[in-house]
Amino acid sequence: MPAIDTTDCPVRMVFTGRAAGNLASHVGDDPFTVLANRQRLADVLGLKPEQFVWMEQLHTNTVTVVDKQQDAPVAATDAIVTTAENLALCVLVADCVPVLLADPHAKVVAAVHAGRIGARNGIVKNTVEEMLKLGARPGSIHALLGPAAAGESYEVPREMADDVEKHLPGSKTRTKKGTPGVDVRAGLVRQLMSLGVTQIDAHPADTITDETFFSYRREKETGRQAGVIWLTGGK
Template sequence: MADLSNRPVRMVFTSRAGGASSSPYGSFNLGDHVGDDPTHVAANRARLARILGLNAAQFVWMEQLHTNTVTVVDGPQSEPVEATDAIVTRETGLALCVLVADCVPVLLADHSAGVVAAAHAGRLGARNGIVKKTVETMLELGATTPNIQVLLGPAAAGETYEVPKEMAQDVEKHLPGALTTTRKGTTGLDIRAGLVRQLLSLGVTNVDADPRDTITDTDFFSYRREGTTGRQSGVIWLTGAA
């Protein structure tokens, strides 16, 4: 196993495997707002903390409402950060978390400046500039666009994410590059593609995207596929390593 102890930033995406939750949340559901047994969610979050070598109190969660609100956090939070869809910090050891089940989890870091962020980019949030605003907030805290690294996690892919034509055209107007055609020949959206294009336009060129499709890949929770289901997470934190 690779030694990760000297990495200044850690980025992790979870899957649905290896947790305590029962169907339809089986099994590693990290969402506490989807109807799952709270004790199962707590057990799953505690397991995540153990695996990552962190304390559960170090995790910062969001009350995600598909907004374009970005919040800077500077310490542990006893409750999810209210009504926000991106969180940014300069604090070492503070694990920023984003919950998803088809939306794009976006993890951003400038380890030279010591600034990290996690953003929830669903159709509406992406359309309304949540990732752009997250980058702008990072810059205000000392990050620079050439040094920002971005990782987009598993999400609904353009090949399967069908939406009405008018909706897709509206998103395309605000997030160019998102409009696509599904493998069925219907109108679709590829939010990751639109976000990559947006990030490049901002001068952020260190961008990687996990291509896996949550709608078709049963290793992940998918609201589109299942309706009532759990949530996987993206997690990012500054380790304090040089």
């Protein structure tokens, strides 16, 4: 696959699937295999592996601003924001919602790990607020939500669904079996709109049922796909 030409595009956003291989170093996979997968992804994107910025994702609502390359994953954070060009912000998922945010005019981008807990506790809201501090405007932010667990498959206890709905309105749903469920993507779309972010695209894939993606709920021990976003320096 040829490298992606980013010459005239100020922001690039990419999601991977199972075909790209496991990109996570914390799930027990062979480290050399993970490094090879990351190298292949970098080659396809026209980047170098050292340009990738990873996170130590802990289902927090913590947002961290980065401005340079990192030797290790950014500690204890579930969202990273930058105004620096050619830093590829990465989020790893296997059912959680990968959220990529960009204001191409203000030159501010972010990658967010929005699982049920983090989304419930405001990780996306906190990220948007951090972007605004750096000059972004809600009406200029484009949000891209990636493949994730769909509400029709994401079954949870009724009390849990009620709790998430209380903090993330629009997320409570029913599964295809008629049981209580949570649709984190739907809740996040509603939350983003309430924040004034209206340029929203959401990938429809359900990682729990679509085997072209890794799924923790389906497989338990599994790899991770990624969302990647970066400022290219283009116009």
